[in-house]
Amino acid sequence: MNGFLTYKTHPFLWIGLGLFALLSSGCSSSRDTASKPGRVQHIVLCWLKEPGNEESHTSLIEATFNLRSIPGVLRVHAGTPLASDRPIVDDSFDVGIIIVLENREALQPYLDHPTHTEAVREILAPLTERILIYDVLEE
Numbered sequence: 468m469n470g471f472l473t474y475k476t477h478p479f480l481w482i483g484l485g486l487f488a489l490l491s492s493g494c495s496s497s498r499d500t501a502s503k504p505g506r507v508q509h510i511v512l513c514w515l516k517e518p519g520n521e522e523s524h525t526s527l528i529e530a531t532f533n534l535r536s537i538p539g540v541l542r543v544h545a546g547t548p549l550a551s552d553r554p555i556v557d558d559s560f561d562v563g564i565i566i567v568l569e570n571r572e573a574l575q576p577y578l579d580h581p582t583h584t585e586a587v588r589e590i591l592a593p594l595t596e597r598i599l600i601y602d603v604l605e606e
Contacts, residue, residue: 506605507574511564514597518561523594527562530590537580539573540566571604
């Protein structure tokens with residue numbers, strides 16, 4: 468083994484990093500744009516039950532932007548994967564979401580907040596076939 472972090476040896480790391488790069492330049496809502504140590508990137512990859520369904524896609528994106536009102540949320544990004552022929556890139560998901568939180572202490576209150584739980588129950592769960600989540604602590 469050559470010691471490199473390849474897609475085959477660490478696929479989730481590469482998916483998360485690729486999604487971060489992709490969505491950092493996509494649709495966003497921001498209160499504070501500077502990256503700071505200790506912040507949390509809550510990354511959510513969504514595969515729709517009906518891929519290509521524009522109504523489902525729009526509903527999920529709109530619900531995502533409603534999360535910016537939750538205390539502790541600094542930024543909200545949402546978008547679609549950038550199609551790629553590179554074998555290291557997983558572009559199979561339909562919607563990618565990044566929620567930037569003030570710190571790790573803000574994560575659980577965010578997850579428990581009624582706006583978040585309602586969005587999960589009413590929008591995310593009914594529309595998605597699969598969800599993959601990464602929580603990344605900024606350094």
